[in-house]
Amino acid sequence: MSEHEKNILVIGGGISGLTTACEAAEAGYNVVLVEKDPFLGGRVTRLHQYFPKLCPPACGLEINFKRIRFSDRITYYTMAEIEDISGGPGNYNVTVKARPRFVNDKCTACGACAEACPVEVPNDFNAGLSMRKAAYLPYEQAFPMQYVIDEGACKKGDCTACKDACKYDAIDLDMKPDTLAIEASAIVLAAGWKPYDASKIDNLGFGTSKNIITNVMMERIASLSGPTQGKITRPSDGKEAKKVAFVQCAGSRDENHLAFCSAVCCLASLKQATYVREQYKDSEVTMYYIDIRTPGTSYERFLNKIKEDEKVKLIKGKVARVHEDPATGDVIVEAEDIYGGSKIREPFDLCVLATGMEPMISGVKLPSDVKINENGFAVMGKDQKGIYAVGCAKDPVDVAKSVQSATSAALKAIQTVGRLS
Amino acid sequence: MAEQVIKPDLDFVKGVIAAGGDSLKKCYQCATCSVVCNVTPDQNPFPRKEMVWAQWGLKEKFKGNPDVWLCHQCNDCTAYCPRDAKPGEVLGAIRKQTIAQYSSPSALVDFVNNKSSMILLILIPAVIVGLVISMFGSWSPEGEVIFSNFMPILAIQFLFTPALLFGVGVGIMGMRKFWADMKEANGVTTGDLKGSVTAMFKELMSHEKFKECDESKDRATSHLLVFYSFIALGIATALGVLYIDILHLESPFRFGYGTPIKIFGTVGAIAILAGSYLMMSNRFKHADRVGLGSYFDWLLIGLIGTIGVSGTLAWLTRVAGIGGLAYPLYFIHLVVVLSLFVYLPFSKLAHMFYRGAALSFNKYSGREALAEAQPAVEAAAAPVKSPSESEQTGTETKQESGQE
C-alpha cells in the first residue's frame, strides 16, 4: 500500500474535524471521518452568528461540505462511534459501530415521512425548545441532506406510517447496526464539547423557570431557523424579551463544576447582547461578570464597540442566585455590584446562563497512551505520535483557534503517514 | 479601591493563614459569597470585601469592623465559593485575629490557640487545681463519695471566682475597646444603646438569624443547645452560691431530686452533651462541602464536650458510689471548667463578647434597619476594565506578589 492509500481517521465531524479532513484530503491523503450525530458540522450548526464578525456559520460550513462532496478521498460515517482502537502509529486497527439511520441514499428530503409520523419528541437540536417527529431532518441545511428515524422515539413494529408515506422507497425500518473495521495510520481526535448541564448549578435556578435559559438555547431562539423563527421572546409566555441578563461563568471557573475558563462564553454573551439590541431598539442588556475575557485585538475591539452602547450594562459581580417571580414570570437576578458596593436584585424578562463547554473526548475509548487532563481535555505531549487532538477536544477554544489547530494536526497526521510508510 | 494607599500587614496575613485561613489566596473576588450569605446586609455586604482586605493584609480595615462578627460561620458561602477559598473559615480565622487585637494580653490568644501549646494549656490548670486539692482537700477521701471532701467548696470558690472574674473582666474590657472602635470606624456617634442591646438579646434567645443559613441549618440547633446549657448550668451554679454563701446551708448538692438546682443542673448537662455531640457530628457531616474547621474551632468544641462528659460521668459514678472513678472524673471536670473561665476572652468563646457587641452595634448604627428597608438596589453601570487591568483585581497572581 502506498502512503497515499493509507487512511487518516478523524473522530468527530465538527468544524475542527471537518477542517482536518478537508486539509488532509486536499493534500492527497485518504480520510475516514466518524461522526456520532446524524449530521456533520458539530456544535456551530446551532449558532445564529459568529463573533466577532456576526456572520452566519452556514457560509463557512457550506464551503466545507462542498469540499467533502467534491473530494473522492473522504469517506464519512454519521451516527457512528468508536468501539475499539488497537495497534500503534502507522497501523491502528479501529472498530467502528454505526447505528442504523433507517433511511437510505434514495431520500430526497421531501418530508412526507415526518408529516406522517405520529410521534413527537423534544427537538434536541433546538435544546428542547420545540418538538420534532421521530422521522425528522436534524435541521434545515443538514449535511447529509437526508432524513433519519429516531430509534429511541419510533414506535417500531407497531407503526409503518413513514415507510408508507415515502414515495422513493427510502425507508428501511429493518436496517441493522453496522460494524466497520478501519485501518488507519494516524488518528485525529475532534470530539468537541457539549454544554455543561446547567441544572447542576443549583443556585442559578435552571429548570425552576422557563425564562432561565442557557446561552446555547439563546442561539437557537435568535436563529431564524430556531423555535421562534428568530424572535427573541421568553419561553414561558412568548412575551418579547427586552430586558435580558447574562450570567457569566455559569459553571465555569468553578471548583464545584468546571474548574477551567471556557474561554468563549464572554464573547458569546457579548455577541448575544447584540442579538437583543438589534432586534428591539428599546431593549436593555445587563451582563454580570467576574472579569470579561476577550483576548486579542479583534475581540478587544468587539468589546469596546459593545461598551459604546449605553443600553448594555456591564456589572462586576458574579450572579449567585436566580429565581422566578411567580406573579410576573420575571426572573430575579442577585449579585453583588462590586464597584457599586451593594447587593442588587434586578428583575429581567429573560436570564441567560453563560454555561461553558464540557469536553466530550472522555466519551471516546482511547488507547492508554493518550492522556486526559483533570479538566477532561486530551493532553498533547511534545513528541506525540500517531494521535493528535484538535479544537475543543484539546482546549476550550473558538472557531478560529479550532481551525488553526485542525490545520496543524492535518499536517502532523500527514507527516506520520509519510514517515511510517 | 483605586485611590487607596495600600499598607499590607504581612504578619496579619500570616496570622489568618495560620488560624485556618490558608485557602484565602485562592479567592478571585467573584462575590458569590456575599450573595449566598443570608445574614449579610445589602450595603457593603460581607464576606467578599473581607477576603480582599485579608489577602492584602489591610489589618486597619478590620479595626472596629462589626461585619466579621455578624457571620455565624454557617458556611453557605464556602459551599458555593467557586474557588474553594472557604470564606466562612477565613472569617473565622479573621475573628481569631481580632480577638487578639482586643483581648489583652494578646499573647494569651496566641498561646491558647496554638496547637503546640496544647499540653501546657491543660497542664497549668491541672497543676493549679492539684495544688489546691493537696493543700485544702484530700486526694482519696474515705467513705461515701462526697465531692466537697475531695475539694472543699470554699477552695472552689477561692479558685474559680477570681478565674471567672478575670475572664469576664478581660472580655468586657476588650468589648468596650471594640465598641469605641466600631463607633469611630463607622462614624457613628449616638444611638439607642439600651434598645439595641435588648433587641440583640431577644434575637439571641431565638437564634433567629442563625436559622437563616442554608448549608448547615442543623448548626443552629446545636448552638442553641450549648447556649442554653450554659445558661442552665450558670443558674445552677448561682443557686449553689445562693444556698451556701447567702442562706448558709451546708451542702445544697445533697438535696433531693426535683429541687431547682438539680433541675437546672440535669437539663444543662443533657443540653451540653447533646449540643456538643451535634457540633462535632455536624462538622464531620458537612466536611466535604465546607471543610472540617480549624484548631481554633475544635479547641472550643473539645473543651465544651469534655466539660459535659466529665461532669455527667462524675455525677453518675458518684451516685453509683464508685469513688475510684468519680474523683478523677471530677478532677478533670474542675480542670476544664477552670480552663474555660480563664481562656474565655482568648478562645473562640470570646465571640460571646465581640459578637454580642457587633450584633448590638448593627442595630445601634441603624445598618440593619437600613438593610431591611431597601432590599433591592438599582445597580449603576460600572466602568469595565480591560482584561489586563481586571486581571489585577483580585486574582491569585497579584495577591501572591502582594504578599511575598
Ligand SMILES: Cc1cc2nc3c(=O)[nH]c(=O)nc-3n(C[C@H](O)[C@H](O)[C@H](O)COP(=O)(O)OP(=O)(O)OC[C@H]3O[C@@H](n4cnc5c(N)ncnc54)[C@H](O)[C@@H]3O)c2cc1C
Ligand atoms: C454559546 C456558545 C456560542 C459560541 N459562539 C461562537 C462564535 O460566535 N464564534 C466562535 O468562533 N466560536 C463560538 N463558540 C465556540 C464554538 O462552538 C467552538 O469553538 C466549536 O464548536 C469547536 O468545534 P469542534 O469541532 O472542536 O467541536 P464540536 O463543534 O463540538 O464538534 C465535535 C463533533 O464531534 C462529535 N463527537 C463527539 N463525540 C464523539 C464520539 N465519541 N465519536 C464520534 N463523534 C463524536 C460531535 O457530535 C460533534 O459533531 C461558541 C460556543 C458557545 C458555547
Ligand code: SF4
Ligand atoms: S425518507 Fe422518504 S418520505 Fe422521508 S424525506 Fe426521505 S424521501 Fe421523503
Ligand code: SF4
Ligand atoms: S469566557 Fe468569560 S464567562 Fe466564560 S468562563 Fe471564561 S470568564 Fe467566565
Ligand code: SF4
Ligand atoms: S472566590 Fe470565593 S471567597 Fe472569593 S469572592 Fe468568590 S465566593 Fe467569595
Ligand code: SF4
Ligand atoms: S459563613 Fe455563613 S454567615 Fe458567615 S459569611 Fe459565610 S454565609 Fe455568611
